[in-house]
Amino acid sequence: MVLSKKQKYVFLTFCLLPTFIVFCIFTVYPMIGGLYYSFFDWSGTSSVKEFIGLGNYQKLLSDSVIPKAIVNDYIFVFVKVFGIMILALFFAVALTQLRLKEAPFYRIVFFFPNIMSVVVIGILWQFIYDPNIGIVNGILRTMGLEEWTRPWLGDMTWALPSIAVPAIWAGIGLFMLLLMGGITDIPKNLYEAAEIDGASEWQQFWRITVPLIWPQIKTSIIYIVITSLNGSFVLVQVMTAGGPGIATEVLGSYLYQKAFEDFKFGYGAAIGVLILVASLLTVIVLQFLLKKEKVEY
Amino acid sequence: MNIIRTLSGLAVRIPLLIWSFIVIFPLLWMFIGAFKTNAEIFASPWALPEKFNFQNFLTAWTDYNIGTAFVNSMFVTALGSLLCLVFSIPTAYALERMRFKGNEIILNTYLSSMMIPSVLGWIPLFFLLLKLNLLDNLWALSLIYAVSHIPFTIFILISFMGNVPKELEEAATIDGMGPYGILFKIVTPLVKSGIITATILNAISFWNEYFLALILLQQESKNTLGVAMDLLKTNAKYESAWGVLFAGLCIAVIPVIIFYSVFQRHIVKGMTEGAIK
Known part of the structure; x- marks a missing residue:
């Protein structure tokens, strides 16, 4: 394009500036503000905003809910990564390798929960677990396993796994499709050659499929970890609000309760910073752990 | 060889079908439940409603x-x-x-x-x-x-x-x-x-x-x-x-x-x- 310098900069300003301004106001400022507020003791009314330095962070260290919430956050991460990856990988291999006629049906069905609202998923599963009208206890009763029935979400030990199940339920489809994309790109002759060399299907899976779709596996794991650390509290807040007691509390739901229910905004902001630090550190560690030479045949 | 193929096809299909059921059933249960009266929901979570009425939808839409x-x-x-x-x-x-x-x-x-x-x-x-x-x-x-x-x-x-x-x-x-x-x-x-x-x-x-x-x-x-x-x-x-x-x-x-x-x-x-x- 032949534009004078001035015209070019006017055009660039037109393209970039308005967007950048709203982005700074509604995305950058709140994030920096989150850091800033974490140094104050503040109940929301501006008259009693007191600078307390690292006071909120000291309080984080002595708050007994925090370690529990961190552990729960990482339990979710592990359960989701393993649950989703194992099932998604199995389904992806099944749907690509064995040319099933009804494959499109499974793809459409498995993906659908990915686009459902977390609130709807949370409420729906709350009723699936309902002690009286729920499906889970209903199935157990018809199978004669009356003693296994329990109020799943009200049970100190079972509440957390009960929330992890819908998280996996809602997550599989996307990652299955992601992995399927990788598998269909693997040249067919690699499998033919392996077959001739007498490699079993299991060996083919570990020696050919897994190494060649490693980039997709890695992306999926990192994506699951980030979205879980930054977002699994929505399901928690909808289904149990952290209860019973603090059995299912995670950092995000605790932040919401502290800030918007107890009006301890400074402390809430400090929890937000903790979530930021945790998720950035986790991603760095993951990048390092999942580093693996790229395989090419 | 053919039998093995059919069998392995079946072995793969079972988990796929089970998961389809796990995805579809809650949604179906939700849709059917929307047409039931409370008494029907409590009587049996499984049964179909006696007649499909839209009262629940109207109540949700206006009263809630x-x-x-x-x-x-x-x-x-x-x-x-x-x-x-x-x-x-x-x-x-x-x-x-x-x-x-x-x-x-x-x-x-x-x-x-x-x-x-x-x-x-x-x-x-x-x-x-x-x-x-x-x-x-x-x-x-x-x-x-x-x-x-x-x-x-x-x-x-x-x-x-x-x-x-x-x-x-x-x-x-x-x-x-x-x-x-x-x-x-x-x-x-x-x-x-x-x-x-x-x-x-x-x-x-x-x-x-x-x-x-x-x-x-x-x-x-x-x-x-x-x-x-x-x-x-x-x-x-x-x-x-x-x-x-x-x-x-x-x-x-x-x-x-x-x-x-x-x-x-x-x-x-x-x-x-x-x-x-």
Whole structure:
């Protein structure tokens, strides 16, 4: 394009500036503000905003809910990564390798929960677990396993796994499709050659499929970890609000309760910073752990 | 050999069928429950309703504010998606096609902001809107939704704009078209499918959004579906109005199902590409 310098900069300003301004106001400022507020003791009314330095962070260290919430956050991460990856990988291999006629049906069905609202998923599963009208206890009763029935979400030990199940339920489809994309790109002759060399299907899976779709596996794991650390509290807040007691509390739901229910905004902001630090550190560690030479045949 | 094939096909199909059942059954249960009376729900969670009546839907829609919330959700979804495009298209074009100092820095600022948990910004955002007197305002909520998806939309649009041949722009320049004309009359129509993909994904997230709406909206008349559903759930618990609750869930899900059946390809492509980023 032949534009004078001035015209070019006017055009660039037109393209970039308005967007950048709203982005700074509604995305950058709140994030920096989150850091800033974490140094104050503040109940929301501006008259009693007191600078307390690292006071909120000291309080984080002595708050007994925090370690529990961190552990729960990482339990979710592990359960989701393993649950989703194992099932998604199995389904992806099944749907690509064995040319099933009804494959499109499974793809459409498995993906659908990915686009459902977390609130709807949370409420729906709350009723699936309902002690009286729920499906889970209903199935157990018809199978004669009356003693296994329990109020799943009200049970100190079972509440957390009960929330992890819908998280996996809602997550599989996307990652299955992601992995399927990788598998269909693997040249067919690699499998033919392996077959001739007498490699079993299991060996083919570990020696050919897994190494060649490693980039997709890695992306999926990192994506699951980030979205879980930054977002699994929505399901928690909808289904149990952290209860019973603090059995299912995670950092995000605790932040919401502290800030918007107890009006301890400074402390809430400090929890937000903790979530930021945790998720950035986790991603760095993951990048390092999942580093693996790229395989090419 | 044939028998082995059939058997292994069966062995693979069983888990696939079980998972299909696990996905479909809760949804089916929800739809059937929406047509049942409370007595029927308690009598047997499995049975079909004696007759299909729409009373639960009417009750949810009028008495429990789901109707208002539905309209509000439509509003923020439409306005949010539109604003997001208005902000993202020019920026994506400038970042993809123009050479200037700071190009990389701006792009990386947008992209890296996607890594930062949005929870961190909620408290300042709440007070910012409080100061601007914009709490409980659906226009403000739409704007915030739009801004929150600018980086993702820019990211999708840039990948589509990369495929627009530069010769077209050069030819248009020779014909005397200015940069604004090229952007809006040449490039924008050519990246239509990128715009559709990004917009569908944005619209689904805005439709489903819950937490920002919970924090930033206050009156019941302003609630969007997520918040209204949560409220309906709490009320349904006290009043045991399960059928109404199921009907409300259906109202929230049906537009997504329609969207999914029409735009399935776009949704799948956009989401898998978005994850790869």
